[in-house]
Amino acid sequence: MTEPVIDVRGITKAFGGLLASDDITLDLRPGEIHALIGPNGAGKSTLIAQIAGALRPDQGQIWLNGQDVTALDTPARARRGLGRTFQISSLAMDYTVLQNAMIGALGRRGDVMRFLRPVMRDASLREAAETALDQVGLSEFRALRTADLSHGQRRQLELAVALTLTPRAFVMDEPMAGLGAEGSKRLITFLSELRARTPILLVEHDMDAVFALADRISVLVGGRIIATGPVAEIRANEEVRRAYLGQEDAQP
Amino acid sequence: MLNAALLLGLLAIPLWAWMVDEPFTITLVTRAVILAIAGVGLNVALGLGGLVSLGHAAFFGLGGYAMGILAYHAQTYIPLIEMPVLIEGTKSMPVIWLVAILVSALAALAIGALSLRTTGVYFIMITLAFGQMFYYFAISWPAYGGEDGLSIYVRNGMAGLNTMDPLTFFAICYALLLLVLFIVSRLAASPFGLMLGAARQNPARVEAVGQGPYRLYLTAFVISGAITGLAGALFADLNRFVSPVMLSWQTSGEIMVFVILGGVGRVFGPVAGAALFIALEHWLGGLSEYWHIYLGAILLGVVLFARGGIYGLIAGRGVAHD
Numbered sequence: 001m002t003e004p005v006i007d008v009r010g011i012t013k014a015f016g017g018l019l020a021s022d023d024i025t026l027d028l029r030p031g032e033i034h035a036l037i038g039p040n041g042a043g044k045s046t047l048i049a050q051i052a053g054a055l056r057p058d059q060g061q062i063w064l065n066g067q068d069v070t071a072l073d074t075p076a077r078a079r080r081g082l083g084r085t086f087q088i089s090s091l092a093m094d095y096t097v098l099q100n101a102m103i104g105a106l107g108r109r110g111d112v113m114r115f116l117r118p119v120m121r122d123a124s125l126r127e128a129a130e131t132a133l134d135q136v137g138l139s140e141f142r143a144l145r146t147a148d149l150s151h152g153q154r155r156q157l158e159l160a161v162a163l164t165l166t167p168r169a170f171v172m173d174e175p176m177a178g179l180g181a182e183g184s185k186r187l188i189t190f191l192s193e194l195r196a197r198t199p200i201l202l203v204e205h206d207m208d209a210v211f212a213l214a215d216r217i218s219v220l221v222g223g224r225i226i227a228t229g230p231v232a233e234i235r236a237n238e239e240v241r242r243a244y245l246g247q248e249d250a251q252p
Numbered sequence: 253m254l255n256a257a258l259l260l261g262l263l264a265i266p267l268w269a270w271m272v273d274e275p276f277t278i279t280l281v282t283r284a285v286i287l288a289i290a291g292v293g294l295n296v297a298l299g300l301g302g303l304v305s306l307g308h309a310a311f312f313g314l315g316g317y318a319m320g321i322l323a324y325h326a327q328t329y330i331p332l333i334e335m336p337v338l339i340e341g342t343k344s345m346p347v348i349w350l351v352a353i354l355v356s357a358l359a360a361l362a363i364g365a366l367s368l369r370t371t372g373v374y375f376i377m378i379t380l381a382f383g384q385m386f387y388y389f390a391i392s393w394p395a396y397g398g399e400d401g402l403s404i405y406v407r408n409g410m411a412g413l414n415t416m417d418p419l420t421f422f423a424i425c426y427a428l429l430l431l432v433l434f435i436v437s438r439l440a441a442s443p444f445g446l447m448l449g450a451a452r453q454n455p456a457r458v459e460a461v462g463q464g465p466y467r468l469y470l471t472a473f474v475i476s477g478a479i480t481g482l483a484g485a486l487f488a489d490l491n492r493f494v495s496p497v498m499l500s501w502q503t504s505g506e507i508m509v510f511v512i513l514g515g516v517g518r519v520f521g522p523v524a525g526a527a528l529f530i531a532l533e534h535w536l537g538g539l540s541e542y543w544h545i546y547l548g549a550i551l552l553g554v555v556l557f558a559r560g561g562i563y564g565l566i567a568g569r570g571v572a573h574d
Contacts, residue, residue: 052460078462090460092453103450107461112447113471116435119443165461 003066004029005169005199006051006082011060013046020046021057022223028169033191033200035210038220039243044203045087047220048173051201052084053077065168078107083167083198087174089154091146091161098142100157101129104164132163137186151178159187170200176209188212211235219243254567255520262527263426270419278418279490284530285425286486289432291510291522293479298508299517300440301472302452304376306504307363307383311477313390313499314359315352315484320402320494322348327405345410345424348485356481357474359386364473368466383504390496401495408489415489425486429523432479437519439475448472480507509547513554515561524562 004027013021020043028034038044049055051062053074061070069077078084091100102119105128106112119125133139136156141149149157155175162170175191176184188209191200195215204210210217217234219227221243227234234240262285269277290312297303325332325341333339342348367378391399407415415421439445451458451465458465488494497503506529514525532550536543558565 073464074459075462075464078460084460086456086460090454090456092450092457094453095449099446100450102446103457104461106443106447107458107463110462112443112463112468114443115445116438116442118438118441119446120441122443161457161461 002030004063005065006171006201007063008047008051009061009063011047011050011057011062013050013055013057019223021050023060024220024223024225026218026225026228028199028201030199031196032215033195033202033213035202035204035214035217036220037204037207037210037217042220043223044220045173046223048084048171048203051171052082078165078167079110081168083162083165083170085155085158085162085170085172085175087177087203089151089158091154091157093145093147095146096142097133097138097144097146097149097157098126098129100146101132101142101160101164102126104132104161105129108165128164129160132160133157135163135190136160152180152183155179156183156187167198170194170198171203172200173203174205175202176204176206184209254563258520258523258527259430262429262523266419266422275418278422280530280534282418282422282425282490283487284527285422285429286483286490287507287510287530288523288526289425289429289486290480290483290507291514291526292429292432292436292519293476293481293483294507295476295511295517295519295522296436296439296479297473297476298511299521300445300452301448301469301476303368303469303473303476305367305379305473305476306376306501306508307367307379307381308477308480308507309499309501309503310363310383310386311356311360311480312484312487312503312507313386313494313496314356315481315486316488316494316498317390317396317402317484318352318355318481319348319408319485319488320404321396322351323404323408324396324402343406343408345408345415345489348408348489349482352481352485353478356484357478359481360474360477361470364470364477368469368473380501380504383499383501387496387499387501390499397495399496401493401497404488404492404494407492421490425490428482428486432482433519433523436479440519444468444471509551511561513551513561515563518561518563518567521561521563528562 006028008024008026011021011024024047036044046055050057053072061068064077064080064082069080092103102125105125133142136159138153138156138160141153146157155178159175175187179187191213211231214231216228216230218225219234219240226243227237227240262281266278266281294308297305322341323343326343331338331340363382367375370378396402409415410424413420447458447463448468451468455465484498510522510525510529513528514521514523532547536546554561
């Protein structure tokens with residue numbers, strides 16, 4: 001079996017008496033979309049924060065591309081190829097759409113400590129930024145102020161910024177949220193193609209999207225992974241249906 | 253357009269004053285130009301980086317004392333340091349500027365490195381505390397005048413220019429303002445400027461693209477302190493006097509008022525702010541001793557109704573275009 005891109009090895013995180021992550025083991029392999037599902041409060045955000053580097057686990061390790069990154073902070077993990085999109089859009093709201101994409105391209109190239117030459121005339125950065133905007137379908141809005149974008153467009157921009165990083169792995173926190181039917185459909189097509197280049201760890205509430213996209217699904221309940229497996233297996237899993245799918249529309 | 257009009261106005265008034273022989277007006281505009289440099293400096297931290305520093309008087313005053321101390325040693329012929337190497341005072345402006353920039357940059361590095369571990373109100377309070385530390389140190393240190401300050405009899409010199417001539421000294425300050433504006437506008441449009449602005453708006457975004465906000469903030473703080481230090485050296489030279497007042501928190505507040513009046517984050521904003529401040533001080537000060545009341549009212553109006561300052565009011569709330 002090929003080596004996993006993201007390898008979460010037995011991480012535990014407690015907040016006071018609350019065990020938010022309880023010995024979680026999870027991996028993301030090349031070429032796949034691995035969906036992480038679970039009811040609200042299951043500890044998905046805590047897990048994502050630990051993978052991205054915003055939180056340090058109490059126990060266990062996180063490996064990225066065969067390297068132990070547990071002790072590294074968020075920027076260091078991003079530089080090692082972790083591309084993240086946020087649940088709540090995290091963009092520079094006063095900047096234009098293009099400028100936001102440029103932030104990603106510049107961060108990726110790394111030569112931030114340049115003080116005198118105009119960044120917006122940097123052809124290679126601009127090309128990277130515009131390619132990403134093109135891929136998510138935001139090209140025509142590039143001169144718009146980000147604060148003036150619709151919610152759905154911000155989600156797209158969030159994705160575009162992550163794309164400019166050309167990461168080795170994506171961690172996407174509810175990219176479908178608030179997209180609408182048309183937008184979701186387009187994004188599903190896009191992510192489905194993207195996985196061949198870059199595997200995706202996908203946290204998503206939209207079950208249709210999860211079933212359409214995921215190669216594997218892990219179910220997180222009360223800080224524990226109660227099941228991991230291919231879509232069909234998870235759908236058939238009794239424990240999962242009781243704990244999670246049963247509460248919502250789980251008709252196959 | 254607006255920038256050019258502003259700069260031309262600042263140039264035209266002293267020329268007119270020179271023709272009708274009104275040296276006081278030239279000095280007044282020179283004051284505005286120097287304070288504008290200080291404001292442009294603070295704006296690098298406050299406007300571009302979102303760092304609300306209430307301690308920039310420390311850099312302004314350090315620049316002033318760099319000038320004062322060097323010139324004092326030169327005019328009394330007492331060496332600054334004899335051991336291990338002999339360092340004498342100097343009356344050369346360029347040397348004084350370099351020392352002022354260097355000293356305030358180093359101070360900004362130290363203050364910034366510590367202060368930037370905090371954010372928000374704590375950052376404001378800790379920069380204020382550092383500023384006051386310098387203030388009380390200057391008051392209690394008798395070697396350079398203590399509370400009374402330090403007078404320098406003759407303005408420092410520069411390559412054959414008669415710097416005592418108001419118009420010549422104005423020209424020097426004006427040229428430095430242009431240079432600083434050029435550098436800061438390049439800075440704002442540079443890769444560093446783009447990422448710094450992103451860190452101001454959303455530090456998490458910067459981290460997610462693999463960069464550390466702290467490094468960006470600290471660099472901005474040092475550049476900001478250095479520019480404000482240069483302004484301090486010029487200000488001391490204008491008055492041929494330096495005192496602890498330059499280090500007081502009221503000075504920090506005044507520099508911040510220029511930035512807010514002019515328009516936070518606009519490269520030319522503090523120039524408009526400083527010019528307006530000096531004009532108000534001059535005219536309102538003639539009307540009443542308590543002119544600060546009117547200044548306060550205007551400032552309140554700007555903060556409540558024109559968040560972008562004068563610049564935002566006139567130029568509109570545009571996005572920084574490429």
